[in-house]
Amino acid sequence: MSMSNATYPGDGILYDPYREPALFDGVLTKRVLAFFIDAFLILALLVAVVGFILIMGIPTLGLAWLLFPALPLFPIVALLYVAFTLGGPRASTPGMRVVGLTIRGAMGERIGPLIAAVHALLFWFSVSILTPLVLIVGLLSNRKRLLHDLLLGTVVMNATPLEQTRR
Incomplete structure (x- = not known):
């Protein structure tokens, strides 16, 4: 079996936390920090839009103030933010880049905007329904995967060790 399919000979485990612990060191803490950075x-951006409309x-x-009823659509902007950053060529949101994280799909590929948007929606729904149980799943997972990662087959890991393996 070759490295081109991103598996290890004999075990079929992609990104093995026992063979490559540096990929998953501190991932849950970094994910929480990245979430707060991205939320900020x-x-x-929302405050800037509101300020622009006010000014x-x-x-x-007062004609521009007629745009205020459109502000409840702002979650769409948040979804697009995640879709095109997490699903983009860097495979991470700006918050994830600050803390050194990246995401990959089940076969080691970048996930693309559609899967990134579904990833965000599953996260928001699972957190709103299961908080804080979503984080408990990550504590029990050897690859620090949360519920929405398990459902989509994605893995969030440290970017630098991944780049060093040239995968």
Whole structure:
């Protein structure tokens, strides 16, 4: 079996935490930090949009303020943020890049925008229903995978050790 299919000879386990512990060292803590960084960035974007609408309302004599009812659509912006960063060529959101994480699919591939969007939706739904049980799944998983990772077959890991293996 060759390294081209991203498995190890004899075991078929992709990204084995016992053979490559550096891939998963501190991943859960980093994921929590990355979440807060990304949430802050999305909130900052929302505040900027609200500020822009407020300021533009003055020269437009209040016409721009008619955009305020569209603000409940802002979760779509958050979803697009995740879809095109997590599903992009770097395979990580800006928050994940700050803490040194990346995501891969079941066969070691980058996941793409559609799977990234589904990943985010499953995360939001699972956290809203199962909090804090979602994190317990990660504590019990040897590859630090959360419930939505298990459902989609994705793995979040440290980017630097992954790059060093040239996978």
